[in-house]
Amino acid sequence: MRKLKEIVIVIIAIASMICTASIIPANAITNDKTVHVNYYLTDDQENYINWDGERIDLEQRILVKEETYVNLAQDSYVWGTTHFTTSDGIQLYLSVGMKKVDYKGKNSCDIIFGAYMDNTVNFMDWRSSQDHTYEQVDSKPVRFPYNLGYEAKDPAQKEGYTFMGWYDEQGYRFEKDSIIKEDLNVYAKYVKNSEKKVYTVNHYTEQLNGEYKNYESKKNQASNNQLILAESMIKTGLTGFIFNAEKSDKSIVAGQDDELNLYYDRDIKTVTFMNGNETLSVQNIKYEGKATMPETPIREGYRFIKWNTRMDGNGRDFNVNDSVIYDSVYYAIFESVPSYQYTIKYYQEDIKGYKLIQSENKSAFKGTVINATDQQKNVYDGYKYNNEKSDKNIEIVQDQQVISFYYDRIEYPYVIQYYYDGVLDIDKNENGSGYLNDIITEFVDKNKEGFKLLSAPALTIGKDENVMKVEYVREQYQVRFLDKDGQVIKSETVKYGDFARAPEAPQVTGMHFTGWDKDMTNITASLDITAQYKINTYTVEFQDQKGNTISRQVVEYGQDATLPDVPTIEGYEFTGWKGTYQNIQNDEIVTAQYRQIGQTVIPPADDPSDVIPPTQPPTELPEITVPAPTLPTPPDRMIVTGDTNQQTSLIGGEVSNNQNDTEQEEIAQITDQQTPKSHGAVEKQWAVLNLIAVMLSLILAIALLLSKRNKEDEDMRTRRRWTKVVAIIIAVVSIVIFVVTENIFLPMKLTDQYTIIMLGLSLIQIVMTIIGRKYKDNGQLKQTVINES
Structure with missing residues (x-):
């Protein structure tokens, strides 16, 4: 405080000198501390801008509650004093010089010269866990009135203790946004692990992408089971952020919970764009976010220049790269320029060349460039912009200029597909192209034998997939089934190559059905098919x-x-x-x-x-x-x-x-014949007893052939081999005779003249089987006797 008083006395002395009309340069202020002079440029919203164009929030930076401005003539100087009151009520009198200048096109702006002094912050820490004597471990010069974000690193850990942070002599915690008014010593504070419970308070700030980032973490101590309320830990001085009570922890219990998490959302700032008294756009932007450029306003007879915070254009210009940190209002700034009429003509390609399809009469200021790229927004179905033929960026330099834009027709591909009875033959596909809404009717006729074209196809060209389907279907024919008298039994429609389904033939007394007179398996024309009969x-x-x-x-x-x-x-x-x-x-x-x-x-x-x-x-x-x-x-x-x-x-x-009263009817003369074979063309019957005899011979031969002995002498083996051979020969002869003399597809009877032969062969087969079995039994008996001997 003593030093601060000395500074005030010096400033008062300087102010007295100015009051006596002695002009003292700002850098002539003397004291045992270094005095820095900053230059700030004010705008119409009383926001300060430094010499490099960076915006400075006056209230946050200087904590000004009242200030004095003096209006000056161009290039005139006035020296005087003004006083500023700090947040703790201390008044500082600073030398202020004002000059009306033209800085970067900003007319009628005031320059304020403010004096700031450096202070020093010394960081003190224990020597060790055993020696609690403080010694300086770091030092930082800090310019008044802020430490400008400096924050010391945590000191080395002390065994048995937990570091709680840096505190000044009055017990206030040192933060990176603490106000430094004088030289300051801050001390490392520890808590003994056994005495208090340590917990951490995490402060998370919202990022522009909506995520949260740890802004600061601080350790604190409290008695065991003590309730720590979140509202008592809210961090103050976070410019542009608002505490989010809903997302944050409500409270924790020391000794049970290790962390208290607090969240802060970005404040919403409003950026308004005005065209005179008309509001064109209002954007709600998160703190430090970026506003977007609105649509360019139009005012007849004028050309838009820029957006500015003052209606006369002498304020701050809008820049899409500027971060939004406060509410702002921007006004559309125009300039008066000559306006000319011009015509835009649009041409579309057709079979004869290009045809004018649309004209637009417009006006523009002299020097306006008509961007050809913008004209491509005029999209016509089936056409594409011809950039090479169209006029490029045209500058309006005279009245009644003509600008021409051309559009070429777009060719759309199509495919012709051929279907046969609903089945696609992909190998026959053909490709082509046409213009939008063209009607395609021509195609190569790829008909097949037995097919016909279903209907004449047509395709209207569209933007999407274009497919013409050429469909062929099989020819259909009428097939009639007739009885022997020519009467229709059944009629059906049959596709080319298919078969007709015959009905059941009607019965005719004294005759039997032998089939149909035409093939019905591959129909290629209309047919009459007649039932065929033979007399019984x-x-x-x-x-x-x-x-x-x-x-x-x-x-x-x-x-x-x-x-x-x-x-x-x-x-x-x-x-x-x-x-x-x-x-x-x-x-x-x-x-x-x-x-x-x-x-x-x-x-x-x-x-x-x-x-x-x-x-x-x-x-x-x-x-x-x-x-x-x-x-x-x-x-x-x-x-x-x-x-x-x-x-x-x-x-x-x-x-x-x-x-007899009447003569007998004439009798057909039939020649007497000898009894033919059963399979012949006369009797047409076969004997079932012959089949039984053949099957008996075959079964006995197989049984004899499959009979085996484990051991037998050579003589016995030879005899049994001969019986097998004879049995096989008999079976084969029986089968051959049956096949030659019998036809099982004819009517059946019990016997015929070959039955005695077939029965004789079966009897011989039975004898051979008995002999073969006898040889086998004798061989087994002989072997048994040998084994017993």
């Missing part, structure tokens, strides 16, 4: 009285069999045929009927039936004694004797003759 054939077998075959004939449905010659039997005469041989509809057996000469008739042993008379007169037979059979009395039975046109009716053993 049946076997008519004529037998003698003992069952021996006289004749076997194949007769078509509804036809008559041809009567064969009748074998003669001595002593008997032929009386007719028993069975059906006319209008054949099934297989039939017709038996010859005889009677002993002198007897009425010789019927079959069991079931008497119709007897057909012989075709020739009876032969004289020797007398044979035949017991007369007892004949049943059928309700009505016809016996034909003599002429085939004469029928004899046998009723109750009496014979009566009736002449």
Whole structure:
């Protein structure tokens, strides 16, 4: 305080000298301390700017509560005094000189000369944990009124103690923003670890990107379990920041919590842009953030120059790189310049060249440059700006200038895809290009056999993917299925190359279905397909009285069999045929009927039936004694004797003759044939017993072939080998005979003339199997005897 008083006395003395009209230069102030003179430039908002253009917040830097300004004429000097009151109420009288100057285009600005003095801060620390004597460990000269952010490093750790920070003699904590009014000693403060609980207060400040950064961390001490409230630890003097109570810790308990975290948000500053009395833009910017340049304002007959804090343009200019630290208002500054009319013409390319599609009449100040890049914002669908042909940056130098901009058509690619029955054939794709909204109809016809074009394709060119689909579909044909009389059974539509689905063929009496007359698996045209039939054939077998075959004939449905010659039997005469041989509809057996000469008739042993008379007169037979059979009395039975046109009716053993009133129908002559093979074209049947015999031979051969012995002598092995060979030969011969003589796809019956052969081979196979097994058993017995010996 003594030193401060001395300074005040010196300043008062200087002020007295000025009052006596003695002009003393500012740097002539003398004292035992160095005096520095700073030069500050004021603007209309009374914010100070130093000689290098850096903005200085007057209130924070000098803590001025009142000051005196003197308006001066240009280049005039006035010396006088003004007083400033510090935050602690101490008044300082400083020498002030003012001069009206033109500094960097800033007219009518005042220059203030302020005197500041250096003070020294000495940092004192213990020598050691055992010796608590303080000694100086650092020293820093600090210019009044701030230490300008200087902060000493923490001293060396002391065993058993925790460093709490630097404190002055009055017990105030030394901070980097502490006000230094005089030389100052600050002392390292420690707390004994066993006495107090240490906690750390962390102060976090918001960054421009929204994150928080540790601004300062300080250790403190408190009694164990003492409640530490956040509001008691809020840091003051953080310019541009506001305490965020919601995000910060509310409190901690000493001894239980180690840290108290406090957060500070950046204050919001308002930057306003005005065009006269009209507000154009208001921006809320975080403290030290940057405002953005608003849209350029327009005033008819004037050209915009800049944004300035004064309406006359003599204040501070707006700069997008300046940090916003307080609320500001900027005014649009204009200058009056001649305005000229000019025309912008827009041309679009077409098939004949370029066509004018739009004109704009505008005005601009003389010297204005029309930027061609800005004109590219005029976007037309399907066109692109032709920078080479268009006018470049044009300066308006006269009235009625014309500026031309050109736009070329854009070619858009397209692809032609070919589909066949909905399947893409990518190898046939074709590529092309066209202009926006062009209609593409031409394409290469790539039709295939059996296909047809679904419809004529067309493509309208667009900005995005352009695809023309050429679709072919298979031709379709009508397929009709007809019966043998030509009547439609079924009709269906079939695609080219597909197959038709045949219906079930209708049944025809006396005939069997053999197939369809045309192929239906690969339809390539419309077709009529007719069902095919063959007349059924049946076997008519004529037998003698003992069952021996006289004749076997194949007769078509509804036809008559041809009567064969009748074998003669001595002593008997032929009386007719028993069975059906006319209008054949099934297989039939017709038996010859005889009677002993002198007897009425010789019927079959069991079931008497119709007897057909012989075709020739009876032969004289020797007398044979035949017991007369007892004949049943059928309700009505016809016996034909003599002429085939004469029928004899046998009723109750009496014979009566009736002449036919009509002639018999003409009978088709069928040649008598010998019984053919079962697979032939006549009988068309096969014997199931033959198949059973073949399977038996094959199974026995396989069983014999697979039988084994572990040990047997050479002689026994040779015998068994021969039996296997013979068994295999028999099986193969049986299979060959069956395949040659039988056709299993024909109707089936029990036996035929080859059955005896097949059964004989099966019997031989059984014998060979028994012999083979006998050899095996004998070999095993012999081996057993040898083993027992």
